[in-house]
Amino acid sequence: MTTIHPYPLARVGLIGGGQLGRMIVKAAKRLGCTSVVLDPVEGSPAGQIATRQIVGDYHDAGKIRQLAADCDVLTFELEDIAADTLAELEAEGHPVHPSASVLKVIQDKLTQKRFLQDHGIPTPELEEVLSPELEPFRTFGFPLVQKARRGGYDGRGVAVMVTEAVFDKCLPVPSLIERFVDRAKEIAVLVARSTTGEIKTYPAVEMCMHPGENLLDLLLAPADIDDAVREQAEEIAIRTVEALQGVGIFGVEMFVDKGGRVLVNEVAPRTHNSGHHTIEANVTDQFEQHLRAILGLPLGSTETLSPAAMINLLGMPGESGKPVLRGLDETLSIPGVCLHLYGKAITSPFRKMGHITILDRDIAMAMAKAKALRVRDTIEIGSEDGL
Ligand SMILES: Nc1ncnc2c1ncn2[C@@H]1O[C@H](COP(=O)(O)OP(=O)(O)OP(=O)(O)O)[C@@H](O)[C@H]1O
Ligand SMILES: [Mg+2]
Numbered sequence: 241m242t243t244i245h246p247y248p249l250a251r252v253g254l255i256g257g258g259q260l261g262r263m264i265v266k267a268a269k270r271l272g273c274t275s276v277v278l279d280p281v282e283g284s285p286a287g288q289i290a291t292r293q294i295v296g297d298y299h300d301a302g303k304i305r306q307l308a309a310d311c312d313v314l315t316f317e318l319e320d321i322a323a324d325t326l327a328e329l330e331a332e333g334h335p336v337h338p339s340a341s342v343l344k345v346i347q348d349k350l351t352q353k354r355f356l357q358d359h360g361i362p363t364p365e366l367e368e369v370l371s372p373e374l375e376p377f378r379t380f381g382f383p384l385v386q387k388a389r390r391g392g393y394d395g396r397g398v399a400v401m402v403t404e405a406v407f408d409k410c411l412p413v414p415s416l417i418e419r420f421v422d423r424a425k426e427i428a429v430l431v432a433r434s435t436t437g438e439i440k441t442y443p444a445v446e447m448c449m450h451p452g453e454n455l456l457d458l459l460l461a462p463a464d465i466d467d468a469v470r471e472q473a474e475e476i477a478i479r480t481v482e483a484l485q486g487v488g489i490f491g492v493e494m495f496v497d498k499g500g501r502v503l504v505n506e507v508a509p510r511t512h513n514s515g516h517h518t519i520e521a522n523v524t525d526q527f528e529q530h531l532r533a534i535l536g537l538p539l540g541s542t543e544t545l546s547p548a549a550m551i552n553l554l555g556m557p558g559e560s561g562k563p564v565l566r567g568l569d570e571t572l573s574i575p576g577v578c579l580h581l582y583g584k585a586i587t588s589p590f591r592k593m594g595h596i597t598i599l600d601r602d603i604a605m606a607m608a609k610a611k612a613l614r615v616r617d618t619i620e621i622g623s624e625d626g627l
Contacts, residue, residue: 249271250535251275251291252312252315252531254278255314256316257278257285258285259592262286263519263580264530269289271531275291276294278298278304278307315338319343319347320390323344326340327341337435337488338487339486346508349389349506350368351389352506353366361480361483361504364495367416367417369415372415376417383403383420384401385418389414401420421495425446425463426448426449426495426496427469427493428491429492430491431478433487434538435536438539441474442518442526456514457552459513459516459548488534489511489512489529490508491510492504510530516597520546520597521597549598550596550598551595551614553581553593555589556621559626562585563593570619576600581593596613
């Protein structure tokens with residue numbers, strides 16, 4: 241039977257107006273949805289292009305309620321938001337995807353990892369830390385990784401401790417400690433699960449981290465892993481999202497250890513930095529897929545159209561203020577370069593200002609071009625006065 245939908249299809253309410261939100265808003269427009277964004281900063285990257293922005297904090301119950309009143313479905317682009325308000329709204333009949341209960345499990349890294357363990361999903365061995373003291377760390381054994389239970393992102397809230405000599409780096413907050421995984425690779429699998437239960441994965445990608453910063457430096461899609469690892473990773477990622485009964489896109493970050501064993505590091509209940517390449521490199525990008533999932537539409541094909549490498553464009557260290565783009569023409573003249581800038585009015589050191597996806601039939605070439613962009617600093621986002 242022919243389905244009939246209203247048009248616009250839906251009013252999407254989005255908590256968070258950053259780059260992920262901006263790319264969700266673009267997909268929403270394409271798919272025939274309108275969008276309202278809640279973000280504390282007027283003219284946020286997503287707010288600039290959304291139908292409307294409500295200026296307010298992610299924890300402001302009143303503003304979240306205002307957003308819900310104006311929209312058919314609520315979703316979010318970050319985890320650090322008022323989950324209790326979302327739970328109340330759900331109870332009052334407002335669709336919220338992913339659900340408040342999924343968000344609550346994930347918001348706290350300890351709860352999240354216990355949940356994964358309870359569902360038989362392999363993760364590094366861990367222990368809760370009430371207040372960081374050397375003795376329990378020593379008993380657990382170095383090398384270890386201490387993680388804040390809440391509020392960490394982009395490697396903030398993570399302290400890698402190779403030996404007890406660096407114990408002074410410890411985080412003075414409620415946290416957990418876990419085994420340092422001597423890893424061969426870090427990979428991620430994006431999983432989309434719809435309100436109907438339909439589920440699809442994207443091919444695993446490889447994340448190369450910035451040394452010392454715990455920040456994504458270079459992404460390769462697809463990951464260079466053997467079939468056994470690939471199957472393990474996909475199966476674990478699906479099992480993770482099924483266990484959560486999650487609706488939307490989920491980024492499942494994993495380690496592959498030196499023995500080829502796959503362990504889940506963490507789950508992001510949202511679109512993910514490891515899926516930016518899907519805009520050009522896959523039939524359906526992660527942002528549209530997220531909307532399809534939360535609106536109960538059929539999921540799109542996740543098939544890869546081209547291998548890709550992706551780099552984040554970070555604000556130059558030591559420079560803050562109104563951005564200036566150095567080396568733009570040189571960068572755009574490289575075949576296969578797809579540039580995305582996020583419309584942020586101010587740059588600061590290591591701030592995510594944009595990204596570049598490089599398509600090439602040969603992934604080694606894509607990687608070489610990405611590395612050349614980095615090494616030669618072909619493109620730089622600095623500040624006008626260089627300060
Ligand atoms: N158990 C571990 N063993 C080895 N390295 C680890 C471990 N846990 C984390 N790391 C390193 O630290 C990085 C950041 O950790 P994690 O993903 O838990 O933090 P995050 O701040 O939530 O990250 P992001 O927002 O960047 O995804 C990982 O990508 C990895 O490089
Ligand atoms: Mg991470």
